Amino acid sequence: MALKNLLLSIDTDRAAPARYDLAIQLAQVHEARLTGLFVRQMVISQGLPGGAGVGLNEQFRQAVAAQNAELENAERAAIDSFTEPARAAGIAFDHHIEDGVGAGSAVPYLVQYARTADLVILGKAESNGRNIAHDVVFGGGVPVIVVPPVEHDGIGQRVAIAWNGSREAARAVKDALPILERAASVTILCVNQLGPGQNAQPGEDLARALRSHGIDAAVDNVVRKGQSVGDAIVSRLSDIGADLLVMGAWGHSRLREFVLGGVTKRVLEQSAVPVLMSH
Structure with a gap:
């Protein structure tokens, strides 16, 4: 699309x-x-309670008006x-x-x-x-x-993909294809964190699929070195000079609503690079 x-x-x-x-x-x-x-x-305020007196109510209305003017x-x-x-x-x-x-x-x-x-x-x-x-x-x-609150040189030229072969990651890659097709470089980051039925080398499968779109992506198998998955991803973004990260918005259900999973939440908190997320 x-x-x-x-x-x-x-x-x-x-x-x-x-x-x-x-x-x-x-x-x-x-x-x-x-x-x-x-x-x-x-x-928005209805003023102070009636017993506060006319003078205090007028002062209160003036304070609200001044605050609204600032806004x-x-x-x-x-x-x-x-x-x-x-x-x-x-x-x-x-x-x-x-x-x-x-x-x-x-x-x-x-x-x-x-x-x-x-x-x-x-x-x-x-x-x-x-x-x-x-x-x-x-x-x-x-x-x-x-987008983190820092200065950025640009976006979409050096793109990294956080890939674990999940449905959420696949959705994010498909949504990002218009950006990936224009990127100067694409790096697939794989932090070995496999779930049931997932390929031991999921990055190679994705790289092969991206080639059919004319995207030549490199696979980077990230070593965690005692870090969390989220911290390992953020650290690698800096190493490769990425200007955009594509990742699935992993989450889980809690009391009938979805909340972000630990990896997604950690990356959003720590990354100085814009993050494209899909679910």
């Missing part, structure tokens, strides 16, 4: 413009439309930091603003918009103690790129 409709989360994080730059680069390379989504966090200024700055470079890059783009109140209110909107997108680009923001990407990748039915 081609990447023609990209969704970008816009927020007031100071590191967000670096994420916007990567999203704009992806839109240019894939000739895609980029839609920015900003969920505003307004302060509105931050909103305009955040949107401008997306629309101005997008316009300068000459890509097709638009943006939407939705109203939210409180932590986590962006998640339902992101999931809703994600369902008609080909790819979602997010930051490392958290809601209720977990990365927002968790909800979007499991609820939106679409691959997600999580």
